[in-house]
Amino acid sequence: MNVGIIVExxxxxxxxxxxxxxxxxxxxxxxxxxxxxxxxxxxxxAVAFKCLAQxxxxxxxxxxxxxxxxxxxxxxxxxxxxxxxxxxxxxxxxIIATLAAALxxxxxxxxxxxxxxxxxxxxxxxAGTIKIGKGPSGSSFFDGQIxxxxxxxxxxxxxxxxxxxxxxxxxxxxxxFRAAAHDPDTAELMGIGVKSVTMVSFIAxxxxxAIAGFAASPLLAVGPASGLNYTFKGFxxxxxxxxxxxxxxxxxxxxxxLLETVVRNEVNASLGNxxxxxxxxxxxxxxPSGFFGKPIEGH
Amino acid sequence: xxxxxxxxxxxxxxxxxxVLLCWPLLAGQVGFLSPGREYVDLGTSTLVSVMLxxxxxxxxxxxxxxxxxxxxxxxxxxxxxxxxxxRQGWPIxxxxxxxxxxxxAIGAFSAAISLRATYLYFGIITLSLNNVLxxxxxxxRGVTLGEDGISAIPNRVDVxxxxxxxxxxxxxxxxxxxxLIVLAVTLAVVILHANLIKSRSGRAFQAVRxxxxxxxxxxxxxxxxxxxxxxxxGAIGALAGVFFAYHRGFINPSIIAASPLVLFTxxxxxxxxxxxxxxxxxxxYAVLEKxxxxxxxxxxxxxxxxxxxxxxxxxxxxxxxxxxxxxxxASPLARPFRPKRVTVANDQLRPTSEILSWATxxxxxxxxxxxxxxxxxxxxxxxxxxxxxxxxxSVRPQEIHAIMGPNGCGKSTFVNCITQFLHADEGTITIxxxxxxxxxxxxAASGVIRVFQVPHLFERVSALENVLTGMHLRARQSVISAxxxxxxxxxxxxxxxxxxxxxxxxxxxxxKTDELAANLSHGQKRLLEVxxxxxxxxxxxxxxxxxxxxxxxxxxxxxxxxxxxRDGGLTIVLIEHNVGFVMEISDRITVMEQxxxxxxxxxxxxxxxxxxxxxxxxxxxxxxxxxx
Numbered sequence: 001m002n003v004g005i006i007v008e009x010x011x012x013x014x015x016x017x018x019x020x021x022x023x024x025x026x027x028x029x030x031x032x033x034x035x036x037x038x039x040x041x042x043x044x045x046a047v048a049f050k051c052l053a054q055x056x057x058x059x060x061x062x063x064x065x066x067x068x069x070x071x072x073x074x075x076x077x078x079x080x081x082x083x084x085x086x087x088x089x090x091x092x093x094x095i096i097a098t099l100a101a102a103l104x105x106x107x108x109x110x111x112x113x114x115x116x117x118x119x120x121x122x123x124x125x126x127a128g129t130i131k132i133g134k135g136p137s138g139s140s141f142f143d144g145q146i147x148x149x150x151x152x153x154x155x156x157x158x159x160x161x162x163x164x165x166x167x168x169x170x171x172x173x174x175x176x177f178r179a180a181a182h183d184p185d186t187a188e189l190m191g192i193g194v195k196s197v198t199m200v201s202f203i204a205x206x207x208x209x210a211i212a213g214f215a216a217s218p219l220l221a222v223g224p225a226s227g228l229n230y231t232f233k234g235f236x237x238x239x240x241x242x243x244x245x246x247x248x249x250x251x252x253x254x255x256x257x258l259l260e261t262v263v264r265n266e267v268n269a270s271l272g273n274x275x276x277x278x279x280x281x282x283x284x285x286x287x288p289s290g291f292f293g294k295p296i297e298g299h
Numbered sequence: 300x301x302x303x304x305x306x307x308x309x310x311x312x313x314x315x316x317x318v319l320l321c322w323p324l325l326a327g328q329v330g331f332l333s334p335g336r337e338y339v340d341l342g343t344s345t346l347v348s349v350m351l352x353x354x355x356x357x358x359x360x361x362x363x364x365x366x367x368x369x370x371x372x373x374x375x376x377x378x379x380x381x382x383x384x385x386r387q388g389w390p391i392x393x394x395x396x397x398x399x400x401x402x403x404a405i406g407a408f409s410a411a412i413s414l415r416a417t418y419l420y421f422g423i424i425t426l427s428l429n430n431v432l433x434x435x436x437x438x439x440r441g442v443t444l445g446e447d448g449i450s451a452i453p454n455r456v457d458v459x460x461x462x463x464x465x466x467x468x469x470x471x472x473x474x475x476x477x478x479l480i481v482l483a484v485t486l487a488v489v490i491l492h493a494n495l496i497k498s499r500s501g502r503a504f505q506a507v508r509x510x511x512x513x514x515x516x517x518x519x520x521x522x523x524x525x526x527x528x529x530x531x532x533g534a535i536g537a538l539a540g541v542f543f544a545y546h547r548g549f550i551n552p553s554i555i556a557a558s559p560l561v562l563f564t565x566x567x568x569x570x571x572x573x574x575x576x577x578x579x580x581x582x583x584y585a586v587l588e589k590x591x592x593x594x595x596x597x598x599x600x601x602x603x604x605x606x607x608x609x610x611x612x613x614x615x616x617x618x619x620x621x622x623x624x625x626x627x628x629a630s631p632l633a634r635p636f637r638p639k640r641v642t643v644a645n646d647q648l649r650p651t652s653e654i655l656s657w658a659t660x661x662x663x664x665x666x667x668x669x670x671x672x673x674x675x676x677x678x679x680x681x682x683x684x685x686x687x688x689x690x691x692x693s694v695r696p697q698e699i700h701a702i703m704g705p706n707g708c709g710k711s712t713f714v715n716c717i718t719q720f721l722h723a724d725e726g727t728i729t730i731x732x733x734x735x736x737x738x739x740x741x742x743a744a745s746g747v748i749r750v751f752q753v754p755h756l757f758e759r760v761s762a763l764e765n766v767l768t769g770m771h772l773r774a775r776q777s778v779i780s781a782x783x784x785x786x787x788x789x790x791x792x793x794x795x796x797x798x799x800x801x802x803x804x805x806x807x808x809x810x811k812t813d814e815l816a817a818n819l820s821h822g823q824k825r826l827l828e829v830x831x832x833x834x835x836x837x838x839x840x841x842x843x844x845x846x847x848x849x850x851x852x853x854x855x856x857x858x859x860x861x862x863x864x865r866d867g868g869l870t871i872v873l874i875e876h877n878v879g880f881v882m883e884i885s886d887r888i889t890v891m892e893q894x895x896x897x898x899x900x901x902x903x904x905x906x907x908x909x910x911x912x913x914x915x916x917x918x919x920x921x922x923x924x925x926x927x
Contacts, residue, residue, distance in 0.1 A: 031419070080613065088620035091418065092359065096567045096616060099560060103609030110602050232430070239423050274438055277430035284424050288416050 001266055003132050004144025009261035010254065011150035014157035015041070015220065017253025018212030019234025021161065021246060025205035028181035028244050029198050032085060032094040036077065036102040038231030040206040042109050043073055044213025045120040045222050052122035059125055066214050070207030077101060078202035102228065109224045116224075124218040126152040153215040160208055161250045168246070177201070181244065209234075236280050242290025251291060308638045312575070319346075319482055336475075340546075343478045345585040346485040347542045351558070352565040352577035353492050354535035360572035361496060362528035363508025365422030368409065370558045371432035372402050372533050376540020377550035381449030382442050384545070391545070398537040405432075406533020410526045436552045448551020452544050481542055488535055491782045493574045495531075498781030498788065499774040504528050505757060506768050508572075512720065513755040517835055518743035518772040568615055570624030572759075579623050587611060640813045641800065648809075654801050655867030657836045671696050671870060672747070672839055677716055677726030678894075679709075686712040688894040689726070694839070694872055699865050701873045701881045704891035705914060710874045711752060713891070714843055718742050718749050730839070744772055748837035752844045752874075754824045758817035762808060762827050765816050766799040769834035799834060806830045806860050822853030829860060833869070840864065841872040846880050858884045878915075882906065890914065 019041055026034050047069050051062040084097045113120070126148040133143030168174040179187040180197040188194050213222075222230070233256060241252025256276055263275045283290075318325075319342075326338035351373055358364045376398040383389040383397060413424040436443050443449065495501050503524050506514040511521045544550040561584050569580020587608065591597055597604050619626045627633050652659045672694040679687040686709045694700045702710050715721040717728055719735065719742050728735040736742050743749075748769075757765050774795060780788040803812050806826045811819060819827060825845050832840055842861070846854050854877070861884060865871055875881045881888060882902045890898040890905060892914040898905055905911055 033419070084613065084616040084620065087617060090567070090571070090621070092365070092567055092571060093616070093620070096563045096612065099563060100609045100613040100616065103560075103605050104613065107602055107604075107606035107609065111606065114600075114602060236427070239427075271438075274431070274434035277427060277434050280427040281424065281431055284416075284420070284427060285412055288413075288420050288424075 002144035007146045009258040010154050013254035013257025014154040015216045016233050016237040017250040020238035020249035020253050022205040022209035023238040025201045035098040038227035039105040040209035041213035041230045042227045044210035045217040048214045048217040049120035070210040074203030074206035113224045119221040124149040156215045165246045242292035245292040248292030305639050343481050346481045349581045350485050351539035354532045356577045358532035362504040367426035368429035371429040372536025373540040374555040376537035377544040380541045380544035381550045385452045398541045399534045402533040402537025403530040407526050407530035410529035450549040494782050502768040509757045515739040520740050570622030573624040576624035658868030673729040677723045698886040699871045701885040701888045708891040709894040746838040748832040748835045749841040750828045750832050756816040761813050763812045765831050766834045769831035802830050822849045839870045843874045846877045
């Protein structure tokens with residue numbers, strides 16, 4: 001156990017937290033839990049890998065492509081998921097709609113890298129590692145290595161969370177978002193275009209998660225088909241933190257990252273997952289709506 | 300009149316069973332389905348999935364419990380087969396018994412720990428439990444052999460597979476004993492499931508799915524129903540797992556993880572909460588999957604398989620948003636297969652005293668006018684708001700007792716406290732001389748049934764089914780007799796249906812018996828709710844603002860029904876705004892204002908009371924202006 005492991009935990013926590021924020025963004029106005037959320041993370045990593053490693057572009061055009069991909073991905077997700085949900089009216093329609101979306105997006109990503117096997121891992125674009133402490137890494141708590149990329153990914157997550165929080169609290173659009181989340185029918189009557197709120201939420205959701213994939217890609221070993229794994233991690237984070245809250249998403253993500261990384265490093269590599277699964281089950285029994293969430297009535 | 304066999308709804312299921320029995324023949328004879336044996340095996344694995352999806356249908360389709368852990372139940376049965384059959388050499392019957400018990404136990408446990416969770420959170424808890432099961436399968440290597448899983452599970456189902464059949468015969472009918480055994484088990488599961496759904500227990504499941512408040516008002520124990528439904532669902536899921544493992548010959552975590560797609564596609568595309576939907580959905584999925592894998596392009600590029608499959612599922616979701624079975628049942632195509640409607644003709648209507656015999660008999664016996672429902676000093680606060688401040692009520696047998704008062708005076712809170720949907724901070728409530736029970740379903744069981752202010756009908760089933768659900772407390776049919784359709788079940792069910800029709804006829808809904816509740820007008824819905832409550836054979840009936848939003852004609856019909864019930868021996872507590880209606884039909888009236896009772900008496904006394912006039916119309920100046 002050393003400071004390097006803690007920073008690694010924060011880094012994973014930031015990634016899970018941003019996937020969790022993606023979940024929350026879509027869930028709030030639609031009550032849909034998007035099983036395709038992890039695919040957006042892979043999209044970000046894929047863009048980073050394609051532009052930086054394969055086409056050797058600079059960082060700025062890559063970020064441009066990333067944002068465009070996020071917006072297009074959001075529009076596509078909105079279409080694929082919300083069309084059947086709106087037509088059906090069944091409260092279970094979201095399950096199969098998002099499962100179908102996950103299948104479609106995951107196979108599209110796999111097809112994009114059809115003749116490539118390996119991880120979507122560009123070189124770190126925030127170079128360098130910081131050595132902390134005087135002794136060799138791990139000899140005491142304060143001896144360890146921190147990579148700049150980890151710090152960068154963590155910082156990106158914090159900035160996005162704060163921005164989102166301020167947006168919700170301070171702007172009139174934020175109020176419209178909260179109203180649409182609270183009661184879509186009444187919001188519609190107040191002149192808020194709930195449909196556009198939903199569309200924007202999907203765009204923000206996919207973009208945020210894609211940014212996480214981009215910022216984390218150099219260290220995160222993901223393949224084109226590993227989206228579902230991150231869907232479950234982000235899902236766990238958002239549930240522990242509480243659906244519908246940005247603070248909860250970050251807190252849940254950090255908690256999962258910490259738990260998993262510490263257990264993996266200190267106890268047993270394969271025990272990490274079982275601890276996280278059990279922690280979620282136990283946490284839900286005592287905090288049925290997460291640490292920061294409010295109970296969802298009527299769902 | 301009612302017992303005669305109606306064959307029309309049975310035509311399609313009989314055709315389906317015939318096709319399944321002849322499937323090996325088809326697979327052997329039709330040229331493009333070759334080799335035949337491969338298609339028989341496809342049939343076997345499809346039937347296993349059918350079983351699994353029926354188990355999900357019980358939990359999700361009927362009881363409304365969002366389950367994301369059915370993959371876990373499948374794995375439970377699969378590993379039971381893998382460990383006990385392959386590694387311990389147990390016979391299949393013992394393995395099945397273990398799987399059923401384990402599935403039921405884990406199902407009951409999962410539901411019991413998440414009783415308070417609403418729809419989505421129930422699903423999330425089940426998903427996390429599923430992850431725990433998945434991790435156990437990966438990590439408990441001594442039993443499960445980890446990620447590799449258990450292979451070479453002996454095919455104990457194929458006890459007579461080794462027997463040589465004449466060559467020509469096996470070409471012609473390339474069946475395996477396994478197919479026939481799995482078919483028999485699956486049909487048994489489907490038929491028992493259908494029998495259960497069309498009985499007291501199945502109606503209780505659906506009542507809980509639609510609204511747990513309504514269910515408990517009718518005396519249904521919501522917690523018990525959830526635990527029972529999920530235990531049953533888990534047991535059948537594990538049973539499917541046993542055959543899954545036997546048929547495939549191996550079990551491992553990744554093959555289990557692949558099952559949610561067929562689970563949800565099968566259930567939701569087929570038709571969730573319908574009797575044939577899961578079967579249709581799974582067969583459709585199997586046909587899709589098989590057809591796709593046979594395509595040349597997919598064989599060249601396997602990655603396109605998932606893209607195309609996802610796309611097709613998505614398009615089907617748009618095409619049949621209610622599921623195939625749901626859309627079919629709502630369409631004119633289904634008309635020839637619907638059961639015959641049975642209506643009660645005028646001359647078949649029995650005398651009111653006979654229909655309401657339970658109330659009439661008790662009313663005749665109790666000549667005393669002692670109050671049967673007494674509330675004394677009831678107080679209830681919500682934060683700083685004192686909704687009730689020492690409210691009192693005394694209801695005598697066989698009277699229509701109205702509770703009236705301006706908006707926000709605490710009428711509904713009072714009723715919620717009496718029926719234990721809310722717990723009073725202070726005060727005592729006595730029902731039939733006993734302290735009131737402490738839960739809504741026990742109050743209902745003690746003979747007090749309430750109707751809610753907002754209509755709480757079960758909209759997706761017929762008017763008669765609504766009334767039958769109301770009979771939950773007094774139905775005398777065990778789960779076993781319902782599943783096996785024993786004669787005792789038939790007698791009870793026929794008597795209930797007969798009485799249900801009579802009650803509907805009594806309320807003037809005789810021609811709406813088989814109509815979906817959702818299709819009734821607002822007034823008819825209110826009447827149906829009263830009938831459903833009466834069907835529970837209450838001695839006290841509490842109606843919360845039944846006349847709200849009704850036309851004057853409908854109010855009149857409601858008044859006639861309420862008076863008929865009173866004359867039949869029921870005691871009625873009526874919470875109402877509509878002063879004219881109250882004055883016309885009540886025997887006695889309690890008037891409330893700001894959480895207190897300000898007047899009690901017969902209608903003429905209340906009309907003369909200055910306190911009441913002030914409460915309704917303000918102070919004297921206004922009264923003077925109105926010329927009062």
